[in-house]
Amino acid sequence: MKVLHLITGAETGGSRKHVITLLEQFGREEAVLAVMHEGPFAEEARANGIRTEVFAQSSRYDLSILNKLVQFIRSENFTILHTHGPRANLFGIYLKKKTGICWVTTVHSDPALDFVKSGIKGKVFTALSMYAVKKMDGYFAVSERFKQNLMNLGIDGRKIQTVYNGIHFTDEKAAPVPRRELGVEEADFVLAMVARLHPIKGHTVVFEAMKAIDEAERPHLLLVGDGPIKAELEKETARLGLDSHVHFLGFRSDVDQIYAAADLALLASYSESFPLALLEAANQRVPIVTTDVGGVKELVEDGSTGWVVPVKDAAAYAEALRQAIRRQEEGQLQEMGEILYQYASSRYSLEQLEEATRAQYERLLRKQK
Incomplete structure (x- = not known):
């Protein structure tokens, strides 16, 4: 099993933290992070020992990286593509078509609300995002309630695995900022x-x-x-x-x-x-x-x-x-x-996060054989 995680790399919120803490639980040769921007996200991932590759875009509409990603997936023999976020999910449609790779996602937010207050462009992106979300081989829901939300979109519940978020819990509180x-x-x-x-x-x-x-x-x-x-x-x-x-x-x-x-x-x-x-x-x-x-x-x-x-x-x-x-x-x-x-x-430990994620990966790979 070898997993490529794809995300824009511009995120600063919970999805960034989730991806980094998840990949820390896997070996460098088991899981690789691909981002579309060089910056704090990529730097933090590298500092935490995660192999990180940058497929830089000249703009968010630059699709030239798609064929580079296809070549990367083939040359490195990835078995699973794990996308995070609307743009990565949209790119996943093309990557799945060209490589046949097993494709999963973690839905970090409601895809129907990702582009609120974005006008006509937001409505177009929302429609594309909703289309992409329905094309994956498997899904991670970080709560039972969110699993139900995905099922309400028409996704087969058998494809969805509830995997609770996890962090490293410390024995002592941090030293507070004065x-x-x-x-x-x-x-x-x-x-x-x-x-x-x-x-x-x-x-x-x-x-x-x-x-x-x-x-x-x-x-x-x-x-x-x-x-x-x-x-x-x-x-x-x-x-x-x-x-x-x-x-x-x-x-x-x-x-x-x-x-x-x-x-x-x-x-x-x-x-x-x-x-x-x-x-x-x-x-x-x-x-x-x-x-x-x-x-x-x-x-x-x-x-x-x-x-x-x-x-x-x-x-x-x-x-x-x-x-x-x-x-x-x-x-x-x-x-x-x-x-x-x-x-x-x-x-909500990191141990349960890794075990549940790994089990879903293995289940999907067995199903594809």
């Missing part, structure tokens, strides 16, 4: 939200929830990530009068240390599969407020290890934040984080 370096004080109630600045991530719902909380107890929000709507979000915080409470930190490589400096972790997405960011928060013993997406209810027990609220419901989100603040005042929030850590570390 709060003053992040623009907050020791006495502040601090929220950390690690997410691309993209419409689907629901940042504005969090802003509205914060606005609904009395200014005297209003929390501070650390936003980790970058993306296409940064300027739009900055304008929204100004409009709501939240400038002094929302801190745009950009892309950071010290996410663990930022979570360790926070009191609460947030997810407000309209759609997700199973966010790695929540596992990273759990590893730092930080309770979570999350929207009810993907497999989050398989991790967060409402009222015990965090709060699960309806999607796009700013009022419910604000109430969850108020409850978290009360728990902090009563000295109970830290205990919630410890319970979350114990549960997550026993269920």
Whole structure:
């Protein structure tokens, strides 16, 4: 078995973390990473011992790399192509046709929502992406709920394997970034939200929830990530009068240390599969407020290890934040984080990720013989 993982290489969010942590579990000759951009993703993969090949595009519409990929697959005798993301999935159609390779994907987001707010071009790309997703030989769903979503698209459930995301859980918390370096004080109630600045991530719902909380107890929000709507979000915080409470930190490589400096972790997405960011928060013993997406209810027990609220419901989100603040005042929030850590570390390990992924690969190869 030899697997080629194909992804654009421009990702900065959970899919990037997922791919790198997954490939670290396989040997250099078993799994190879192919990206379409040289940059931080490729550098991080190499630093983690992953063989990484760059098939550079002059633009996202440059299709000249397709024949190079075909030649690479044939010359290296890959048996499985594992694509990640809409562009890689589209390219997979051609690569499958030319090589006959066994083709699988991990769907990291709802393909129907990948190109929201992108106009007519977005509608075209969405249609192409939905077409590609239905052409694979096998699928990885990172929660049972997301497996059902794929089946609702008409995909045969027998082709889908639920494989929970995993991370390396540590025995101790990370050393927190000093709060003053992040623009907050020791006495502040601090929220950390690690997410691309993209419409689907629901940042504005969090802003509205914060606005609904009395200014005297209003929390501070650390936003980790970058993306296409940064300027739009900055304008929204100004409009709501939240400038002094929302801190745009950009892309950071010290996410663990930022979570360790926070009191609460947030997810407000309209759609997700199973966010790695929540596992990273759990590893730092930080309770979570999350929207009810993907497999989050398989991790967060409402009222015990965090709060699960309806999607796009700013009022419910604000109430969850108020409850978290009360728990902090009563000295109970830290205990919630410890319970979350114990549960997550026993269920979402890298070992289970590797074993389940390898088993699906082998099952599909046997089926093709």
